[in-house]
Amino acid sequence: xxxxxxxxxxxxxxxxxxxxxxxxxxxxxxxxxxxxxxxxxxxxxxxxxxxxxxxxxxxxxxxxxxxxxxxxxxxxxxxxxxxxxx
Numbered sequence: 193x194x195x196x197x198x199x200x201x202x203x204x205x206x207x208x209x210x211x212x213x214x215x216x217x218x219x220x221x222x223x224x225x226x227x228x229x230x231x232x233x234x235x236x237x238x239x240x241x242x243x244x245x246x247x248x249x250x251x252x253x254x255x256x257x258x259x260x261x262x263x264x265x266x267x268x269x270x271x272x273x274x275x276x277x278x
Contacts, residue, residue: 202242208235226264231256 214230233256240249
């Protein structure tokens with residue numbers, strides 16, 4: 193029974209990844225796309241843990257959800273401030 197639950201959990205994660213990938217493609221707001229991308233990276237790091245690759249999971253969480261998202265937010269802030277003429 194536990195193995196069946198894990199398989200269902202893995203399929204739910206994979207479906208969530210597909211939904212996130214499609215949502216990023218179709219969203220119109222940049223900030224929403226960055227937040228969806230962050231959730232994609234977090235779920236992908238969970239998938240790496242389930243695949244018994246903790247080094248990749250840590251890298252995905254740190255770089256994919258952490259550093260890249262911060263850089264995206266800073267770029268959005270910079271673009272918005274440039275548009276205001278400051």
